[in-house]
Amino acid sequence: NAGVTQTPKFRVLKTGQSMTLLCAQDMNHEYMYWYRQDPGMGLRLIHYSVGEGTTAKGEVPDGYNVSRLKKQNFLLGLESAAPSQTSVYFCASSPTEKDTDTQYFGPGTRLTVL
Amino acid sequence: RKEVEQDPGPFNVPEGATVAFNCTYSNSASQSFFWYRQDCRKEPKLLMSVYSSGNEDGRFTAQLNRASQYISLLIRDSKLSDSATYLCAVNIGDSWGKFQFGAGTQVVVTP
Numbered sequence: 001n002a003g004v005t006q007t008p009k010f011r012v013l014k015t016g017q018s019m020t021l022l023c024a025q026d027m028n029h030e031y032m033y034w035y036r037q038d039p040g041m042g043l044r045l046i047h048y049s050v051g052e053g054t055t056a057k058g059e060v061p062d063g064y065n066v067s068r069l070k071k072q073n074f075l076l077g078l079e080s081a082a083p084s085q086t087s088v089y090f091c092a093s094s095p096t097e098k099d100t101d102t103q104y105f106g107p108g109t110r111l112t113v114l
Numbered sequence: 115r116k117e118v119e120q121d122p123g124p125f126n127v128p129e130g131a132t133v134a135f136n137c138t139y140s141n142s143a144s145q146s147f148f149w150y151r152q153d154c155r156k157e158p159k160l161l162m163s164v165y166s167s168g169n170e171d172g173r174f175t176a177q178l179n180r181a182s183q184y185i186s187l188l189i190r191d192s193k194l195s196d197s198a199t200y201l202c203a204v205n206i207g208d209s210w211g212k213f214q215f216g217a218g219t220q221v222v223v224t225p
Contacts, residue, residue: 035215040122042201042217043158058212090157102148103203103213105157 002026006091006106013081013113021076021109023091031094032074033058033103034066036087043090049074050096081113117141118204120216127192127223134188135219137202146205147178147185151198152218158201161187192223 004025013019023032030051035043035058045058049068063085065077074093078085088110092103117140127133139147147164162169164176164185175188185204189196199218206212 040217042118043215045212045214048212059214102160102163103158105159107157108155 004091004093004104004106006089006109008109009107010110011112013078013111015082015113017081018077018079019081019111020078021089021091021111023074023076023093023106024072025074025091025093025104025106026072027093027095027104028071029093029104030071030096032068033092033094034064034074034076035090035092036060036085037090037108038087046076046089081111083113085111086113087111116217118202118214118216120200120202120219122217123220124222125219127189127196127221129192129194129223129225131192132188132190133192133221134186135200135221136184136186137204137216137219138182138184139202139204139214140183141204141206142180142183144204144206146213147176148203148213149174149176149185149187150201150203150215152201153198158215161200189221192221194223194225197221197223 033048034046047066052071091106094103149161150158151161152158168177173190177186201218202216
């Protein structure tokens with residue numbers, strides 16, 4: 001049981017390049033989330049998904065796209081990276097049952113856009 | 115105004131002392147509250163849920179004050195290993211499973 005995994009762990013991009021971050025969870029969770037964390041800003045929700053085939057915008061969705069083709073995977077795409085997207089990206093998942101509505105985080109991806 | 119606010123600290127605490135800090139939230143419809151711990155350059159990990167009646171887990175006590183819309187975390191007998199950033203998480207009342215996180219309170223326990 002690996003929990004939530006993220007690939008890659010680190011990446012450096014040049015402005016305008018594209019990339020996809022992969023999040024995978026093996027806990028059969030319905031909900032999955034992508035956050036970014038910047039100094040002094042805390043975690044900000046980019047996009048989330050309430051189940052396979054569904055996605056929704058979070059607080060800061062601009063410049064990102066997501067897909068949830070399989071229940072266990074949630075992909076975050078940057079089509080044309082900008083320096084403002086330099087951040088640490090965390091994926092998380094959670095079950096839907098009310099009493100266990102907690103989030104489990106992956107180890108993060110550190111992205112630098114030059 | 116941020117919807118979830120925390121004092122960023124740092125709270126410098128002598129080993130063995132008690133430290134407490136709060137997290138305020140603006141959405142009165144919020145139903146679920148949590149404290150997460152985040153070590154430097156690591157992912158947040160759930161520390162404890164916060165229940166209406168308050169709850170305790172070893173040296174950690176969490177309280178919820180709905181009237182004043184804040185949650186609190188108290189750490190007794192602080193250990194060096196308690197040094198971390200503590201994030202509060204509050205669900206967005208109109209959407210189950212969707213949370214907002216505070217920016218975190220840094221705690222530094224000194225020998």
